[in-house]
Amino acid sequence: xxxxxxxxxxxxxxxxxxxxxxxxxxxxxxxxxxxxxxxxxxxxxxxxxxxxxxxxxxxxxxxxxxxxxxxxxxxxxxxxxxxxxxxxxxxxxxxxxxxxxxxxxxxxxxxxxxxxxxxxxxxxxxxxxxxxxxxxxxxxxxxxxxxxxxxxxxxxxxxxxxxxxxxxxxxxxxxxxxxxxxxxxxxxxxxxxxxxxxxxxxxxxxxxxxxxxxxxxxxxxxxxxxxxxxxxxxxxxxxxxxxxxxxxxxxxxxxxxxxxxxxxxxxxxxxxxxxxxxxxxxxxxxxxxxxxxxxxxxxxxxxxxxxxxxxxxxxxxxxxxxxxxxxxxxxxxxxxxxxxxxxxxxxxxxxxxxxxxxxxxxxxxxxxxxxxxxxxxxxxxxxxxxxxxxxxxxxxxxxxxxxxxxxxxxxxxxxxxxxxxxxxxxxxxxxxxxxxxxxxxxxxxxxxxxxxxxxxxxxxxxxxxxxxxxxxxxxxxxxxxxxxxxxxxxxxxxxxxxxxxxxxxxxxxxxxxxxxxxxxxxxxxxxxxxxxxxxxxxxxxxxxxxxxxxxxxxxxxxxxxxxxxxxxxxxxxxxxxxxxxxxxxxxxxxxxxxxxxxxxxxxxxxx
Amino acid sequence: xxxxxxxxxxxxxxxxxxxxxxxxxxxxxxxxxxxxxxxxxxxxxxxxxxxxxxxxxxxxxxxxxxxxxxxxxxxxxxxxxxxxxxxxxxxxxxxxxxxxxxxxxxxxxxxxxxxxxxxxxxxxxxxxxxxxxxxxxxxxxxxxxxxxxxxxxxxxxxxxxxxxxxxxxxxxxxxxxxxxxxxxxxxxxxxxxxxxxxxxxxxxxxxxxxxxxxxx
Numbered sequence: 001x002x003x004x005x006x007x008x009x010x011x012x013x014x015x016x017x018x019x020x021x022x023x024x025x026x027x028x029x030x031x032x033x034x035x036x037x038x039x040x041x042x043x044x045x046x047x048x049x050x051x052x053x054x055x056x057x058x059x060x061x062x063x064x065x066x067x068x069x070x071x072x073x074x075x076x077x078x079x080x081x082x083x084x085x086x087x088x089x090x091x092x093x094x095x096x097x098x099x100x101x102x103x104x105x106x107x108x109x110x111x112x113x114x115x116x117x118x119x120x121x122x123x124x125x126x127x128x129x130x131x132x133x134x135x136x137x138x139x140x141x142x143x144x145x146x147x148x149x150x151x152x153x154x155x156x157x158x159x160x161x162x163x164x165x166x167x168x169x170x171x172x173x174x175x176x177x178x179x180x181x182x183x184x185x186x187x188x189x190x191x192x193x194x195x196x197x198x199x200x201x202x203x204x205x206x207x208x209x210x211x212x213x214x215x216x217x218x219x220x221x222x223x224x225x226x227x228x229x230x231x232x233x234x235x236x237x238x239x240x241x242x243x244x245x246x247x248x249x250x251x252x253x254x255x256x257x258x259x260x261x262x263x264x265x266x267x268x269x270x271x272x273x274x275x276x277x278x279x280x281x282x283x284x285x286x287x288x289x290x291x292x293x294x295x296x297x298x299x300x301x302x303x304x305x306x307x308x309x310x311x312x313x314x315x316x317x318x319x320x321x322x323x324x325x326x327x328x329x330x331x332x333x334x335x336x337x338x339x340x341x342x343x344x345x346x347x348x349x350x351x352x353x354x355x356x357x358x359x360x361x362x363x364x365x366x367x368x369x370x371x372x373x374x375x376x377x378x379x380x381x382x383x384x385x386x387x388x389x390x391x392x393x394x395x396x397x398x399x400x401x402x403x404x405x406x407x408x409x410x411x412x413x414x415x416x417x418x419x420x421x422x423x424x425x426x427x428x429x430x431x432x433x434x435x436x437x438x439x440x441x442x443x444x445x446x447x448x449x450x451x452x453x454x455x456x457x458x459x460x461x462x463x464x465x466x467x468x469x470x471x472x473x474x475x476x477x478x479x480x481x482x483x484x485x486x487x488x489x490x491x492x493x494x495x496x497x498x499x500x501x502x503x504x505x506x507x508x509x510x511x512x513x514x515x516x517x518x519x520x521x522x523x524x525x526x527x528x529x530x531x532x533x534x535x536x537x538x539x540x541x542x543x544x545x546x547x548x549x550x551x552x553x554x555x556x557x558x559x560x561x562x563x564x565x566x567x568x569x570x571x572x573x574x575x576x577x578x579x580x581x582x583x584x585x586x587x588x589x590x591x592x593x594x595x596x597x598x599x600x601x602x603x604x605x606x607x
Numbered sequence: 608x609x610x611x612x613x614x615x616x617x618x619x620x621x622x623x624x625x626x627x628x629x630x631x632x633x634x635x636x637x638x639x640x641x642x643x644x645x646x647x648x649x650x651x652x653x654x655x656x657x658x659x660x661x662x663x664x665x666x667x668x669x670x671x672x673x674x675x676x677x678x679x680x681x682x683x684x685x686x687x688x689x690x691x692x693x694x695x696x697x698x699x700x701x702x703x704x705x706x707x708x709x710x711x712x713x714x715x716x717x718x719x720x721x722x723x724x725x726x727x728x729x730x731x732x733x734x735x736x737x738x739x740x741x742x743x744x745x746x747x748x749x750x751x752x753x754x755x756x757x758x759x760x761x762x763x764x765x766x767x768x769x770x771x772x773x774x775x776x777x778x779x780x781x782x783x784x785x786x787x788x789x790x791x792x793x794x795x796x797x798x799x800x801x802x803x804x805x806x807x808x809x810x811x812x813x814x815x816x817x818x819x820x821x822x823x
Contacts, residue, residue: 588756589697589748596744600713607720 008080017141018083022075026444027212030288031077031198031205033441034295037427038197039070041420045303046190048416052310057102057188065098069194076202082131082141089127089202093120093170096199099191100183112179112186115562119179123169127206130162134213146213156214157221163210164228171203173262174232177255178562181239184251185315189306192247196254197299204261204291208284211269212449216280222269223371229263230378232256237385238530241392242557244519245315246305249393250298253341256382257294261287263375264356268450271359276366277452278460282359285439285446285464290352292438296431297340297349300424301393304334307417308397311410317396317519320407324398327412331398333421338390340428343383346475348431351439351468353383358464385526392522401513433475435468520555535560612652615645616735619769620711623742623762627703632692635758636681643673646765653732653772669768677761677794685754695751703749707742714738732773739766757794 008023024032043066050059072095075088097120101113135141138149151159169176180200184192211217217225236255243249268283307330308323309315324331340347356379360372402408412418431438443461447454454461527534536557543551558564583594622642629635647670650662685692696703711734718734743763747756 589751592744593748596741596748600741603717604713607717 010080013081013084015083017135019081019142020084021080021142022078022084023080023143024078026441026448027205027208027288028077030292030441030445031201032074034201034292035070035073035077035198038295038299038424039066039073039194041423042190042193042197042299042303043067043070045193045306045417045420046188048414049188049190049306049310052413052417053188061098062102062188062191065095065102066191066194069095069099069191069199073198073202077205080143082135082143082146085143086124086127086131090124092199092202093117093124096120096191096195099195100187102188102191103186106186109186112182116179116183119169119176123166123176126162126166126169130159130166130210133159133162143209143213149213151214153218156217159214160210160217160221163207164225167203167206167210169203171200171207171258171262172232172236172255173203173228173258174235174255175561175565177232177236177258178559178566180255181243181248181251181559182562184254184302185245185247189247189302189309192251192306193299193302196251196302197295200254200258201291201295204258204265204287207262207265208287208445208449211265211284212451215451216272216275217269219270219273222266222273225266225269226263226371226375227266229259229261229266230375230382231259232262233259233382234378234385235259235533237382237389238533239557239559240389241385241523242527242534242536244317246317246320246393246397247302247309247315249317249389250301250305253301253386253389254294254298256386257290257298257341260353260356260379260382261291261294263379264290264359267356267359267375268446270371272450277450278457279359279365279367280450281443281446281452281457282355282460282464283446284449285442286352286355286359288442288445289355289438292442293340293348293352293428293431296424296427297337297347300333300337300421300428301341303417303421303424304330304337307413307421308334308410310413312404312406314404314406317393319404320397320402321400321404321513321516322398322402322407323410326402326407326410327398329412329418330421333418333425334394334398336425336428338394340432342387342390345471346429346432346478348428348435350475351432351435351471353379354468354471355464358467388523388526392519396517396519396522400516401511403513403516433472433479435472436465439465439468520553612649613731615649615652616731616769618645619765620735620738623739624704624707624711626758626762627707627742627746628700630694630700632685632694632752632754633682635694635755636678636685639681639758639761640674640678642762642765643677644670646768647673649769649772673761673765680794681754681757694755696749697751698749703745706745706749710741710745711738714741732769736766736769736773739763739769741766761794 008021010022011020013020046062046066050057050062069092072088072092076085076092079085079088097113097117100116101109103109104113131141134146134149137151137155138145164173165176172180180196184196187195233256236252236257236259240249240252240256243252264283264287266283268280268285268287271277271279271281271283305315307327308320311323311327311330312320314320324335336347340349343349343353357376360367360376360379402410440461443457443464444454447457527536534557536555538553538555540554541550541552583590619642622638622645626635626638626642629638647666650666650669698706714737715734717737721733721737740763743759743761743766746759746762748759750756750759
């Protein structure tokens with residue numbers, strides 16, 4: 001654990017209140033490791049992606065912004081001074097904007113870029129206020145002073161709400177997620193991977209850091225955090241389910257994962273509010289662990305999705321299909337990522353969710369059943385819906401028959417793109433099988449945030465590690481069982497001819513690719529259950545008559561926050577502002593009147 | 608000397624009021640010229656020390672500019688751009704006059720409270736200068752045509768000049784010249800602007816500028 005000991009470097013900086021102060025504590029170390037791994041993989045993949053895009057992705061700006069983004073991310077997680085943090089934060093935001101707008105020739109990319117820029121700056125505005133308040137209260141802009149200051153419950157609530165607005169905008173918490181599903185599909189895939197893997201995780205990092213400063217929250221606020229997380233998770237996965245663009249689907253799935261992390265974080269806060277150290281540490285540990293997991297499997301999926309996009313030329317699920325046979329490596333990595341995100345046992349996703357469920361379900365820690373029962377059941381619902389959404393993604397892309405010419409001719413990308421995917425997939429599997437080291441780091445971070453000495457929770461941490469060791473062993477057993485079954489199959493089939501038939505053939509003589517499940521039909525039963533929430537617009541012209549000439553069906557699920565709530569809010573604002581707007585009418589005389597009346601009034605008042 | 612100063616100052620205020628009530632553009636310019644002459648004569652009489660050669664220099668310069676050159680330019684502009692010879696008020700002449708009277712009152716109240724250096728012959732100088740400034744502003748605010756804006760601006764400047772007189776022995780006269788040059792340039796710029804407005808919009812009414820507002 002020597003690596004996780006606190007290390008610091010502080011240099012003076014000319015700006016007032018600022019210092020070039022970086023440090024490495026367990027929380028920073030966890031996220032720094034993730035940043036370095038994901039940015040390394042995505043950057044390597046990006047080289048192949050840029051080369052294979054035949055000039056669609058401009059190489060120089062993409063490289064420049066990606067490197068700036070990577071460096072800025074390192075400073076975001078290690079900064080120990082508010083101004084240095086904000087500077088790194090803004091650099092990160094602007095570099096990500098540059099990446100999102102890489103293909104700025106397309107109007108939808110420009111729109112997504114501007115939306116992202118607006119959102120990130122709105123978030124930064126909240127952060128400026130947050131750090132200004134923290135700084136005024138603590139008397140300096142150093143993080144150590146923020147942590148040393150004492151806060152009243154009202155101050156804690158206010159600061160955390162501000163942080164939730166600022167960091168939540170980056171992370172994509174429910175009503176603030178609006179930029180995610182636009183920016184992720186617009187960005188080149190290696191950038192989407194870095195953004196969904198680490199940039200949005202920075203929102204979580206910021207929230208955790210803030211919680212470490214202010215100390216235990218009031219109980220209602222902790223419970224609201226849990227509720228907000230669950231709502232975000234449910235919302236994210238439902239809308240992921242309804243998407244046809246697979247990068248959009250993955251973006252919504254990021255919203256879902258952020259929701260789970262926020263829920264875990266809320267559980268940790270609840271433990272801290274009720275002064276139960278193991279619950280607090282376990283909650284924060286689960287949040288850190290799941291955030292790290294998401295930072296492994298989501299970039300993996302985005303990288304695989306990018307490879308599919310380049311091979312088939314479309315992001316439409318209904319244009320893919322049958323790629324497991326044509327792109328075996330990409331398909332296999334995609335399967336690993338999808339299984340991990342669903343929380344299936346031998347992979348890392350399972351470990352993270354296991355930690356959250358053990359918070360909720362393990363007897364003997366005095367959890368309130370009124371909290372745990374609905375939370376656990378909602379998490380289970382989210383988990384089930386994740387399986388539907390991700391099987392839709394993997395199944396439509398990789399299984400069945402190709403639905404377009406692009407998919408028919410698809411091939412695996414170059415090695416430079418496969419290796420990063422392989423590394424991330426291996427990490428997913430390794431963390432699933434040997435969770436102990438990552439767990440130790442996450443527990444150290446969780447104890448730091450909860451302000452509990454590591455020794456105080458050592459017995460519990462040992463128990464979690466032991467149980468997770470068993471989980472890892474079971475996972476290894478599962479792999480072994482799978483291998484054994486494969487060997488049995490191979491032994492049984494020895495000497496016999498295996499005839500491959502068309503998928504979905506079912507004995508029918510002339511199946512066509514159009515008879516397969518489509519994206520809409522696969523998720524239709526689930527969508528129907530949640531129709532009220534999704535509000536999908538459909539345009540259906542059924543076939544009529546004996547010799548129907550034409551029939552069509554199209555559906556579109558718009559994001560309610562971006563396409564309904566935000567315009568309504570903007571209209572309301574615009575109505576309010578129409579009153580002061582009346583003074584802006586372009587008549588020169590009136591402008592001069594304003595100025596002179598103002599001057600005379602000032603003279604009369606001040607003299 | 609004292610009486611002459613008082614008389615000139617009263618005349619300046621009276622001319623400003625007359626300007627507010629006048630409906631003819633060329634008439635306005637003539638009144639402006641007259642006001643310029645009055646303002647130009649004031650440095651000779653206003654200081655306790657009596658007549659000084661330097662004051663004569665300032666006086667001659669101001670009269671030449673304010674009473675001769677600038678009115679000529681304005682009259683020329685009115686002729687050249689074929690501006691119709693009547694003032695278009697936004698506020699009626701009667702209301703303008705009443706407002707002007709009100710502003711004179713406000714100016715006296717303000718002058719009472721304003722700390723000014725001593726050594727002046729007339730205690731009317733500061734209130735009159737403030738009143739002139741405010742009436743110039745009123746002129747700019749309440750008239751439509753661009754050329755009336757210029758006239759308003761010049762009245763405004765006369766007020767500033769009067770205020771400057773209160774401390775003219777402390778001011779190096781280079782600054783006085785700077786002020787005059789400022790006005791001169793301003794008139795030129797305004798002349799060009801008027802010319803352009805009339806060319807682009809077929810009118811020199813600044814009301815037409817509302818089409819530049821961002822209102823749909």
